[in-house]
Amino acid sequence: MYNLEEIAKTLGFALDDVRIIVTVLIEDAQSSIEQIEQMYTRQAWALISSEAHGIKGSAANMKLTDLSNQALALEEAAKKQDNVETKLYIEAIKSSISKIKESLK
DSSP, X not given: OOOHHHHHHHHTOOHXXXXXXXXXXXXXXXXXXXXXXXXXXXXXXXXXXXXXXXXXXXXXXXXOHHHHHHHHHXXXXXXXXXXXXXXXXXXXXXXXXXXXXXXXX
């Protein structure tokens, strides 16, 4: 689970503000991962890499380290055009998104 209180403390933000920002970030990441899945079926490697890069940066800014690291791994797998790793990290990101959504409840 993600500790939103700890993230708020680390960033110097109010907890309510962190909840709002993370909610928007996760909605955007959910949309991005859905697009990435479509791109994966077309093997649009550069587009996958670009979308993953966006998730990585947003997650890193909010100290969502696991999600950021997974997005980095997805970005690198897409650059290598590695089907297996790309699919693996798509699934990992989807799992992280679910866990973060649980933390928001």
